[in-house]
Amino acid sequence: MKNILVIGAGRSSSSLIKYLLDNSDRENWKVTVADVSLEAVRQKTQDHPNSRAIEFDINNEQQRAEEISYADLVISMLPAFMHMNVANDCLRFKKHLATASYVSKEMAAMHEAAKEAGIVLLNESGLDPGIDHASAMKVIDEIYEQGGQITLFKSYCGGLVAPESNNNPWGYKFSWNPRNVILAGQGTAQYIENGQYKYIPYNRLFTQTDTIEIDGCGKFDAYANRDSLSYRHAYRIENIPTMLRGTLRMPGYCKAWNVFVKLGLTDDTYKIEASDTLTYPELLEAFLPEGTQSTKEKLIAFMGKDMDAEIISMIEWLGVFEPVKIGIPNASPAQILQHLLEEKWKLEEHDKDMIVMQHQFTFTTREKKTKTILSSLVVKGEDQVHTAMAKTVGLPLAITAKLILQGKIKARGVIIPTTKEIYLPLLEELETLGVKFEEKEIG
Amino acid sequence: MKNILVIGAGRSSSSLIKYLLDNSDRENWKVTVADVSLEAVRQKTQDHPNSRAIEFDINNEQQRAEEISYADLVISMLPAFMHMNVANDCLRFKKHLATASYVSKEMAAMHEAAKEAGIVLLNESGLDPGIDHASAMKVIDEIYEQGGQITLFKSYCGGLVAPESNNNPWGYKFSWNPRNVILAGQGTAQYIENGQYKYIPYNRLFTQTDTIEIDGCGKFDAYANRDSLSYRHAYRIENIPTMLRGTLRMPGYCKAWNVFVKLGLTDDTYKIEASDTLTYPELLEAFLPEGTQSTKEKLIAFMGKDMDAEIISMIEWLGVFEPVKIGIPNASPAQILQHLLEEKWKLEEHDKDMIVMQHQFTFTTREKKTKTILSSLVVKGEDQVHTAMAKTVGLPLAITAKLILQGKIKARGVIIPTTKEIYLPLLEELETLGVKFEEKEIG
Numbered sequence: 001m002k003n004i005l006v007i008g009a010g011r012s013s014s015s016l017i018k019y020l021l022d023n024s025d026r027e028n029w030k031v032t033v034a035d036v037s038l039e040a041v042r043q044k045t046q047d048h049p050n051s052r053a054i055e056f057d058i059n060n061e062q063q064r065a066e067e068i069s070y071a072d073l074v075i076s077m078l079p080a081f082m083h084m085n086v087a088n089d090c091l092r093f094k095k096h097l098a099t100a101s102y103v104s105k106e107m108a109a110m111h112e113a114a115k116e117a118g119i120v121l122l123n124e125s126g127l128d129p130g131i132d133h134a135s136a137m138k139v140i141d142e143i144y145e146q147g148g149q150i151t152l153f154k155s156y157c158g159g160l161v162a163p164e165s166n167n168n169p170w171g172y173k174f175s176w177n178p179r180n181v182i183l184a185g186q187g188t189a190q191y192i193e194n195g196q197y198k199y200i201p202y203n204r205l206f207t208q209t210d211t212i213e214i215d216g217c218g219k220f221d222a223y224a225n226r227d228s229l230s231y232r233h234a235y236r237i238e239n240i241p242t243m244l245r246g247t248l249r250m251p252g253y254c255k256a257w258n259v260f261v262k263l264g265l266t267d268d269t270y271k272i273e274a275s276d277t278l279t280y281p282e283l284l285e286a287f288l289p290e291g292t293q294s295t296k297e298k299l300i301a302f303m304g305k306d307m308d309a310e311i312i313s314m315i316e317w318l319g320v321f322e323p324v325k326i327g328i329p330n331a332s333p334a335q336i337l338q339h340l341l342e343e344k345w346k347l348e349e350h351d352k353d354m355i356v357m358q359h360q361f362t363f364t365t366r367e368k369k370t371k372t373i374l375s376s377l378v379v380k381g382e383d384q385v386h387t388a389m390a391k392t393v394g395l396p397l398a399i400t401a402k403l404i405l406q407g408k409i410k411a412r413g414v415i416i417p418t419t420k421e422i423y424l425p426l427l428e429e430l431e432t433l434g435v436k437f438e439e440k441e442i443g
Numbered sequence: 444m445k446n447i448l449v450i451g452a453g454r455s456s457s458s459l460i461k462y463l464l465d466n467s468d469r470e471n472w473k474v475t476v477a478d479v480s481l482e483a484v485r486q487k488t489q490d491h492p493n494s495r496a497i498e499f500d501i502n503n504e505q506q507r508a509e510e511i512s513y514a515d516l517v518i519s520m521l522p523a524f525m526h527m528n529v530a531n532d533c534l535r536f537k538k539h540l541a542t543a544s545y546v547s548k549e550m551a552a553m554h555e556a557a558k559e560a561g562i563v564l565l566n567e568s569g570l571d572p573g574i575d576h577a578s579a580m581k582v583i584d585e586i587y588e589q590g591g592q593i594t595l596f597k598s599y600c601g602g603l604v605a606p607e608s609n610n611n612p613w614g615y616k617f618s619w620n621p622r623n624v625i626l627a628g629q630g631t632a633q634y635i636e637n638g639q640y641k642y643i644p645y646n647r648l649f650t651q652t653d654t655i656e657i658d659g660c661g662k663f664d665a666y667a668n669r670d671s672l673s674y675r676h677a678y679r680i681e682n683i684p685t686m687l688r689g690t691l692r693m694p695g696y697c698k699a700w701n702v703f704v705k706l707g708l709t710d711d712t713y714k715i716e717a718s719d720t721l722t723y724p725e726l727l728e729a730f731l732p733e734g735t736q737s738t739k740e741k742l743i744a745f746m747g748k749d750m751d752a753e754i755i756s757m758i759e760w761l762g763v764f765e766p767v768k769i770g771i772p773n774a775s776p777a778q779i780l781q782h783l784l785e786e787k788w789k790l791e792e793h794d795k796d797m798i799v800m801q802h803q804f805t806f807t808t809r810e811k812k813t814k815t816i817l818s819s820l821v822v823k824g825e826d827q828v829h830t831a832m833a834k835t836v837g838l839p840l841a842i843t844a845k846l847i848l849q850g851k852i853k854a855r856g857v858i859i860p861t862t863k864e865i866y867l868p869l870l871e872e873l874e875t876l877g878v879k880f881e882e883k884e885i886g
Contacts, residue, residue: 188713190716203704229716269631270630290636
């Protein structure tokens with residue numbers, strides 16, 4: 001019997017834990033699920049005979065060491081900055097680790113020690129990063145194997161609301177950490193286009209967008225992610241002249257979000273004075289020039305050519321022109337915006353979320369023909385619990401954990417799912433679970 | 444005899460050291476000047492009989508303790524973050540300290556201990572902060588004493604180039620730390636207007652400017668400083684409905700600087716790829732949308748209504764459209780901009796800089812009349828060494844140090860020059876040295 005320890009039983013662990021328990025008889029697994037909230041664990045394990053539910057304090061060194069030493073493989077669903085204590089214990093007790101988080105500098109530094117210990121520290125094995133790596137590398141490797149030369153790679157992903165559950169003009173509801181949505185894009189987006197490095201600062205990120213079309217799913221706005229450049233190395237396409245990664249939103253979202261950016265309402269670095277007693281229009285007034293017009297008229301004048309009737313109705317739908325008190329003390333502009341949007345963009349019980357991903361590859365064949373491949377994924381959630389987000393984050397993690405325990409992953413040390421021994425069986429099994437890319441060749 | 448220890452003999456110490464040596468016979472002072480560069484010290488002390496020049500390493504604990512224990516008063520011209528070691532030694536040996544820096548949290552925490560030790564830790568005793576405090580408090584106290592009620596206080600300061608030395612379209616040359624000029628305003632400006640808190644994020648700081656006029660000196664652009672609100676407490680005007688502090692630039696500067704902000708060229712948080720081999724037009728292209736036009740045409744199109752012929756000529760004057768290599772490796776956009784501007788905005792040997800400051804006070808008299816007082820200061824430098832900046836930073840520090848040594852300042856602990864016992868003799872002596880405010884009452 002193999003012991004799996006899952007740390008973290010939050011919202012995005014539902015599909016992960018379900019997969020592990022569904023496969024536990026065949027694979028002969030005992031699955032321990034650990035969380036600060038025993039209630040959250042029990043909701044997920046449902047007294048499954050192969051499960052063990054424990055209340056867990058990540059800062060309790062003794063309990064952490066005990067549980068990790070008892071496991072064969074640990075899956076950490078903790079926030080990224082909390083992985084290192086777990087990783088160090090995994091190294092100490094020579095246990096495998098799987099996470100859906102980016103490889104941190106500290107994690108990367110453990111590569112040689114982990115290799116020596118004969119363990120796998122698998123990271124970036126969720127959706128984005130995760131499925132994006134696997135699905136992109138499959139096409140990239142195929143093009144190379146056929147003697148092709150890749151000249152362009154653009155990759156987009158978005159966690160959205162499914163059209164059938166979309167009853168708000170933003171086309172958006174929260175299916176993951178709201179704070180990350182509010183702060184998204186802060187910094188400067190860096191990418192490369194036709195051999196030239198390009199930079200888009202935050203102040204115009206949501207105005208310099210592209211339009212992406214996915215068959216049967218319609219059009220989307222895409223804004224550039226902060227970092228596209230480091231993926232050239234990870235994907236073994238160092239000299240590619242055009243490389244961009246971006247985030248997808250429903251059409252109109254970006255130009256409306258730009259209102260908040262331009263106003264300054266996404267800033268999280270200082271607190272608004274008397275934020276609990278202010279109303280939303282008073283908050284807007286604090287960011288708008290003086291004048292005698294209504295708040296709405298002032299906002300329209302302030303945005304100038306960046307405002308249109310659609311944006312106004314989107315902003316108005318949020319209720320910010322109604323004299324409602326914010327009601328939270330000592331809050332930053334970003335915290336106030338999050339507070340408002342968590343109410344307005346709530347995923348309701350029977351709402352379905354939707355994950356969309358598209359890769360674009362342009363390449364020159366051995367015969368010097370230029371071709372383009374579009375590889376697209378659409379996954380819809382079942383409801384508010386079994387979301388597409390939980391599915392696409394949790395299933396790759398569960399499947400790669402299984403591959404490690406089955407001895408099918410030979411690599412050791414700190415790895416990500418960009419190699420064939422991982423991405424081929426991963427993508428194959430994901431297809432059987434309804435997570436399937438559609439490929440289309442153009443030209 | 445009293446011993447004064449001056450730590451730091453950089454550019455802005457020239458007037459400070461000159462004043463101390465000029466007054467050393469009368470006051471019976473021995474002035475020790477300490478710096479990592481003995482050469483820099485000797486340039487300032489010029490073998491004056493009451494001077495002692497030493498090579499000094501601020502991190503050498505033994506030397507630091509020795510020199511501070513030997514002194515009666517220490518003046519620290521170090522960067523603000525380096526004051527604390529000095530302050531702690533001053534407390535240990537019960538020596539007075541004077542700096543021109545803002546009171547840090549660490550410094551503020553020493554108040555009670557310093558009071559107990561019977562020493563003065565005087566901070567913010569330079570130009571801004573320093574002369575601004577003293578001159579503002581004089582008017583504020585006078586208004587209160589006459590039974591007036593202050594309804595508006597706006598205060599502006601700028602370190603500029605004197606008109607007679609102004610031979611560039613920006614009207615700007617560096618008279619202090621260039622890096623601070625490049626990064627100025629990052630964050631969100633906060634102030635209060637007619638009882639309403641107002642916020643201006645960085646992305647529109649240089650477009651929401653005011654015009655300030657100083658008699659005999661012309662008009663200036665003013666942009667809001669990051670923090671205006673905390674001064675309400677320091678100036679004992681907690682309930683004032685309008686309070687703003689701002690920075691002055693020559694007309695046109697702000698709207699031209701906005702080009703760099705909008706492009707993203709003031710960002711210091713990441714490095715430009717291959718910055719050493721890029722040319723300036725190539726750098727601009729990296730921030731501009733794709734197109735077939737020239738870099739200049741693209742920039743004009745990009746800025747749209749925020750561009751005019753004057754701005755174009757200002758940008759062009761910097762040489763950024765000429766194919767010159769940047770030549771510095773691994774540089775952030777802000778570092779590249781600083782590198783370019785340090786060459787273009789250099790204060791030449793016989794150039795004169797200029798300090799301008801203006802306070803605006805509106806108040807209701809005991810007889811319910813509304814009046815406004817304008818209090819303005821213009822100081823010009825002599826040359827590149829004896830700058831107005833060095834004079835207005837160094838003289839208040841030297842004078843307040845003298846007042847401490849003469850026993851004329853009774854307060855103990857961490858203080859700033861906002862009380863009568865300091866600002867009255869300080870402003871009086873500054874007048875005799877040519878640093879004189881002109882007051883004008885309106886209405």
